Amino acid sequence: MSTDRLARRYRRLVRAYPSGPRREELLGTLLDAAPPGRTRPTPAETLNLLRYGLRAHLGRPGSRWVVVAAALVAITLGYAGAAFAARATWNAVPDLPSGAGLAEITGTVFTGLPVEGARSQDGLFLDISQKSFAEQLIFGRDEDFEYATYEFGAAGGYYVAGRYRPYTDAVIARMEADGWTVRDVWPTGNTWIATGALDESGRAFWATRDGLSIEFGANTISNSDRMPPGSFYASAILTRLPPWYVTAASIAGLLLGALLGWLLTGWVSRRTERATPGARLAGHTTATLALMITLPQTVIGLIGMVTEPLVLDPPIAPFWSLSLTYGYGCVLLGFLLAVITMVTAAWGGGRDAAVPTDAAKQGTIESARGAPEP
Incomplete structure (x- = not known):
C-alpha cells in the first residue's frame, strides 16, 4: 500500500x-x-x-543562455498573465456605491449639508477617450486610464462655513465612529521657496472601509477668489480599492503565465536546435527583440503589482495601466515579434529534440x- x-x-x-x-x-x-x-x-x-x-x-543541455532566456520569457508572460487575470477579475468587483449607500457616506462626511458630486465615469475604470475595441487593439488607450472616482462636496461650490482644522477633526471623528479606518492625516499648502517650509493652508486625510477609499481635503486657497468670507473649500474623492481576490487572481495569473513562458521557450528551443542556420537566426533575433522592448515595462508592472497592496496611499491606476497607455506600442510589437518567433520555429525548425x-x-x-x- x-x-x-x-x-x-x-x-x-x-x-x-x-x-x-x-x-x-x-x-x-x-x-x-x-x-x-x-x-x-x-x-x-x-x-x-x-x-x-x-x-x-x-x-540544449550544454547551454546556459537558454535558461536565462526562459527565465526572462517566464517573467514577461508571467506579468502578462497577472495583468489579464487582474482585469478579468475586476469584472466581479462591485461598483461604487449609489442611492442610499452613497447618501450614507456623503452624509457622514458632510453632515447637515446638502451634497453634490459627480463620477469621473461609469464603471470602475476611467477612460475618457471611449475608443472602439478595434481602436484600442491597434492604438491602445489614452494616458488618462485609471480607477474611476466619485468626487463630492457641499452643494454650491464645495464651500463650508467655519475653519478647516476643527471641521476636519470632526469629519475624522464621525468617520471613525461609522467604521472607517483613517490611514493618514497631513497638512497641505504651498511651500516657501527660500526655506522649503510648508505654509499650511489646509488639512487632508485618507480613510478606508469595506473595500472603499476616501481622500478628504479642506483648504483656504482653492477657488479663493470666489470663496465666501469665513469659509473654506472641502471635497472628498471616493474610490474602490483592489479587493483581495483581485490580488489572488494576479498571483495565480503570474504563476500560470510564467509556466507557459517557460514551456513555450522550451518548445522553440527544441524546435530550433536542429533548424537551418537561417531559421535559427530569424527565431533568435525576433525573440531577442521582443524581450528587449517588453522587459522594461514588465519590470515596472511587476513592481507595481507588489507595491499596490502595500502602499498606504489612495490608488490612482492599476499596476497594468502602463501597458495599455504609454507602453502599448511595445506590447503590440513584442507580441507580433513573439508570434513570428513561434511561426519560424513551427515551420522552419527541425525535429523536436524530445x-x-x-x-x-x-x-x-x-x-x-x-x-x-x-
Whole structure:
C-alpha cells in the first residue's frame, strides 16, 4: 500500500519532464532506490525533480543562455498573465456605491449639508477617450486610464462655513465612529521657496472601509477668489480599492503565465536546435527583440503589482495601466515579434529534440536522485 502511494506521488512529480519514455524509466529508478516504508518523496527529491524536469523542457543541455532566456520569457508572460487575470477579475468587483449607500457616506462626511458630486465615469475604470475595441487593439488607450472616482462636496461650490482644522477633526471623528479606518492625516499648502517650509493652508486625510477609499481635503486657497468670507473649500474623492481576490487572481495569473513562458521557450528551443542556420537566426533575433522592448515595462508592472497592496496611499491606476497607455506600442510589437518567433520555429525548425540520448537519460536520473548532473 505504501509503495502504491509513493508511486502515485512520484508519478505526479515526473510529469515535470517532457512526455516520453524518460518518465517511466525515471519513475522505475526512483521506486527501486526508495527505502522500505517510504510513502512520499523527500523535499530534496521533489526539488530536484521539478528543477531538472523544467530544465529538460528547454533542450540544449550544454547551454546556459537558454535558461536565462526562459527565465526572462517566464517573467514577461508571467506579468502578462497577472495583468489579464487582474482585469478579468475586476469584472466581479462591485461598483461604487449609489442611492442610499452613497447618501450614507456623503452624509457622514458632510453632515447637515446638502451634497453634490459627480463620477469621473461609469464603471470602475476611467477612460475618457471611449475608443472602439478595434481602436484600442491597434492604438491602445489614452494616458488618462485609471480607477474611476466619485468626487463630492457641499452643494454650491464645495464651500463650508467655519475653519478647516476643527471641521476636519470632526469629519475624522464621525468617520471613525461609522467604521472607517483613517490611514493618514497631513497638512497641505504651498511651500516657501527660500526655506522649503510648508505654509499650511489646509488639512487632508485618507480613510478606508469595506473595500472603499476616501481622500478628504479642506483648504483656504482653492477657488479663493470666489470663496465666501469665513469659509473654506472641502471635497472628498471616493474610490474602490483592489479587493483581495483581485490580488489572488494576479498571483495565480503570474504563476500560470510564467509556466507557459517557460514551456513555450522550451518548445522553440527544441524546435530550433536542429533548424537551418537561417531559421535559427530569424527565431533568435525576433525573440531577442521582443524581450528587449517588453522587459522594461514588465519590470515596472511587476513592481507595481507588489507595491499596490502595500502602499498606504489612495490608488490612482492599476499596476497594468502602463501597458495599455504609454507602453502599448511595445506590447503590440513584442507580441507580433513573439508570434513570428513561434511561426519560424513551427515551420522552419527541425525535429523536436524530445528523445534524449542514453547519456542524457542517465544524467537526468542521477540528478533527480540528488547527484550532480553530468
